[in-house]
Amino acid sequence: MAPPSKHRRATVHDVAAAAGISRGTVSRVLNGGYVSAEARAAIEAAIAEVGYVPNTAARNLVMRRSQAVGFLALEPHSLLLEDPNIGAIMLGANEVLSVADHQMVNLVVDSARDTERVARYLSGGFVDGAIIVSARTHDPITRVIAELKLPATFVGHPPDLHRSIPFVGIDNVGSARAITERLAATGRRHIGMIAAALDRDSGADRLTGFRAALGARFDPRLVAEVPLYDYASGVKGMRELLEREPGIDGVFAASDAVAAGAMEVLRDAGRGVPSDVGIVGFDDSSWASRTQPALSTVHQPAREIGRNAAELVLRQLRDEGPANVLLPTPIVWRASA
Amino acid sequence: MAPPSKHRRATVHDVAAAAGISRGTVSRVLNGGYVSAEARAAIEAAIAEVGYVPNTAARNLVMRRSQAVGFLALEPHSLLLEDPNIGAIMLGANEVLSVADHQMVNLVVDSARDTERVARYLSGGFVDGAIIVSARTHDPITRVIAELKLPATFVGHPPDLHRSIPFVGIDNVGSARAITERLAATGRRHIGMIAAALDRDSGADRLTGFRAALGARFDPRLVAEVPLYDYASGVKGMRELLEREPGIDGVFAASDAVAAGAMEVLRDAGRGVPSDVGIVGFDDSSWASRTQPALSTVHQPAREIGRNAAELVLRQLRDEGPANVLLPTPIVWRASA
Numbered sequence: 001m002a003p004p005s006k007h008r009r010a011t012v013h014d015v016a017a018a019a020g021i022s023r024g025t026v027s028r029v030l031n032g033g034y035v036s037a038e039a040r041a042a043i044e045a046a047i048a049e050v051g052y053v054p055n056t057a058a059r060n061l062v063m064r065r066s067q068a069v070g071f072l073a074l075e076p077h078s079l080l081l082e083d084p085n086i087g088a089i090m091l092g093a094n095e096v097l098s099v100a101d102h103q104m105v106n107l108v109v110d111s112a113r114d115t116e117r118v119a120r121y122l123s124g125g126f127v128d129g130a131i132i133v134s135a136r137t138h139d140p141i142t143r144v145i146a147e148l149k150l151p152a153t154f155v156g157h158p159p160d161l162h163r164s165i166p167f168v169g170i171d172n173v174g175s176a177r178a179i180t181e182r183l184a185a186t187g188r189r190h191i192g193m194i195a196a197a198l199d200r201d202s203g204a205d206r207l208t209g210f211r212a213a214l215g216a217r218f219d220p221r222l223v224a225e226v227p228l229y230d231y232a233s234g235v236k237g238m239r240e241l242l243e244r245e246p247g248i249d250g251v252f253a254a255s256d257a258v259a260a261g262a263m264e265v266l267r268d269a270g271r272g273v274p275s276d277v278g279i280v281g282f283d284d285s286s287w288a289s290r291t292q293p294a295l296s297t298v299h300q301p302a303r304e305i306g307r308n309a310a311e312l313v314l315r316q317l318r319d320e321g322p323a324n325v326l327l328p329t330p331i332v333w334r335a336s337a
Numbered sequence: 338m339a340p341p342s343k344h345r346r347a348t349v350h351d352v353a354a355a356a357g358i359s360r361g362t363v364s365r366v367l368n369g370g371y372v373s374a375e376a377r378a379a380i381e382a383a384i385a386e387v388g389y390v391p392n393t394a395a396r397n398l399v400m401r402r403s404q405a406v407g408f409l410a411l412e413p414h415s416l417l418l419e420d421p422n423i424g425a426i427m428l429g430a431n432e433v434l435s436v437a438d439h440q441m442v443n444l445v446v447d448s449a450r451d452t453e454r455v456a457r458y459l460s461g462g463f464v465d466g467a468i469i470v471s472a473r474t475h476d477p478i479t480r481v482i483a484e485l486k487l488p489a490t491f492v493g494h495p496p497d498l499h500r501s502i503p504f505v506g507i508d509n510v511g512s513a514r515a516i517t518e519r520l521a522a523t524g525r526r527h528i529g530m531i532a533a534a535l536d537r538d539s540g541a542d543r544l545t546g547f548r549a550a551l552g553a554r555f556d557p558r559l560v561a562e563v564p565l566y567d568y569a570s571g572v573k574g575m576r577e578l579l580e581r582e583p584g585i586d587g588v589f590a591a592s593d594a595v596a597a598g599a600m601e602v603l604r605d606a607g608r609g610v611p612s613d614v615g616i617v618g619f620d621d622s623s624w625a626s627r628t629q630p631a632l633s634t635v636h637q638p639a640r641e642i643g644r645n646a647a648e649l650v651l652r653q654l655r656d657e658g659p660a661n662v663l664l665p666t667p668i669v670w671r672a673s674a
Contacts, residue, residue, distance in 0.1 A: 053461075090445065094447055094451070095447070095448075098447070098450050098451050103444070105443070105444065106445070107441075108427065108428065110435070113435050113436070118440070121440045267629075
């Protein structure tokens with residue numbers, strides 16, 4: 001009999017035909033059952049001949065488990081490429097899933113077409129659970145996960161509508177407050193903030209913390225609102241702040257990438273950091289050690305966040321109760337303020 | 338009847354039981370067949386009640402197609418997080434697969450345990466094909482893909498043993514030669530290279546091109562070998578070159594990240610770029626526009642590479658012949674040389 005064509009996987013049927021033995025007997029061998037030594041040899045030769053590989057996907061379906069967990073970052077893809085945190089969260093999650101013998105599958109969501117197809121994929125039995133970074137309440141994927149009751153974990157604050165799904169996060173308000181207080185303690189008089197992503201909990205919370213730290217000294221004129229946590233937003237925000245208040249001497253940037261962009265603008269404007277302007281960031285990503293001078297910032301335990309998110313999904317798969325996790329965020333004081 | 342427990346997916350059987358109708362009739366409705374309006378209403382109510390979602394994974398298995406394509410970057414994970422090219426390749430591939438209604442699944446390989454499990458995943462029927470960035474001949478995953486005859490595309494030069502698998506790449510020798518010639522034409526006398534990843538085709542080819550451009554002027558003493566295409570390797574390589582030849586006035590860095598690290602060292606050493614030392618990179622990644630001054634470099638069409646890689650996998654799935662693709666790499670001349 002001809003071997004199966006190039007792109008069709010060989011089946012048990014092909015093995016049986018090549019061995020000249022019934023399909024039931026072949027199945028018995030594959031499942032470890034008893035057959036004569038002669039039949040076993042014939043079957044093993046046939047397996048090699050037709051290139052048979054057991055179909056794990058099929059076997060898992062019978063078990064109703066795919067042994068796979070989806071990982072989705074619902075961020076604009078431009079940010080995804082620039083944000084070293086997401087990579088670290090991903091590797092942390094993979095570490096824990098790997099030890100538990102689960103395959104992590106990263107799904108890109110980069111268009112409306114992707115959203116639809118990924119939602120179908122998640123509901124189609126390909127994964128047992130999911131980790132979602134930057135979920136939003138009305139996101140169609142968030143909705144599908146909630147409706148399916150797919151074991152899931154949010155990284156970051158959970159959207160209001162989906163309180164039944166646990167989350168792993170940090171205290172953005174408290175962290176932003178702490179680093180702003182530290183910046184103020186260096187004697188700065190005109191402290192501004194480049195506030196990014198105010199449409200998200202993390203962004204809004206960081207502004208709340210900044211405001212709380214300054215109290216009566218808070219000046220809304222010194223808040224530049226920018227869309228994303230990225231370098232380009234930092235450039236834009238710093239230009240605005242310099243225009244509004246040339247005497248600005250302290251800046252809290254909502255992320256390290258934003259701070260790096262702001263430092264670029266300050267350098268071009270001939271302002272010394274930290275001599276003229278003290279600047280602090282948020283994340284402690286690889287950006288923070290690359291800036292000149294090195295950036296004082298809030299440490300986000302990205303890998304640890306990923307590990308905890310994976311652990312929370314596995315707990316649900318073991319039918320253990322979910323529990324939210326808030327991780328600590330130490331301040332790392334370097335040279336920029 | 339009780340609804341299925343939280344983490345077991347509802348089945349057609351659950352729907353039939355809840356509707357009080359035979360399983361065959363339920364299947365007929367789900368497949369668009371004719372039943373009475375009454376039965377249809379009962380079945381629709383039962384579907385809502387038990388939370389039934391059709392299992393696409395199961396249906397695809399019958400078709401022997403998962404409609405999914407794996408994406409693997411076999412790089413050290415530290416590089417993966419720093420290399421903006423890989424992200425762009427990934428998004429380019431996703432774009433094409435998405436339009437063809439295929440789900441791209443990114444698989445992280447970060448440990449021996451991952452390697453084994455990912456190899457099993459690839460052979461287990463979960464994907465119809467794969468895109469592999471930085472494949473190496475003896476890599477177990479590369480071997481599994483070749484043995485399975487899984488429709489696949491390599492990004493970068495194909496490992497020697499696997500010529501049957503098509504690749505998408507660039508002409509590293511020609512590109513390195515062209516940019517080195519351009520650097521030499523600015524009148525530099527002592528041109529060195531920070532040569533990264535010489536254990537890979539791309540790294541070895543870039544050194545070959547550099548050598549060819551300089552001809553008799555090539556000085557092996559002015560080649561610093563470093564392990565990776567990253568920033569830290571650039572710092573290390575530039576320190577070595579300065580030590581060996583303080584009069585060095587031109588540097589070809591094997592990647593933009595390497596060039597950024599080298600520029601850091603030059604700044605610390607008080608050398609002006611391009612006044613004292615002209616420097617050129619490779620990739621035209623986001624690093625190139627972030628350096629001060631902006632980097633002259635070779636443009637790698639990363640997104641286009643990703644698009645072509647996906648297209649080559651789809652061609653194989655349509656049983657069209659594979660064909661290797663070499664993409665053009667224009668020089669982008671900025672301010673660093």
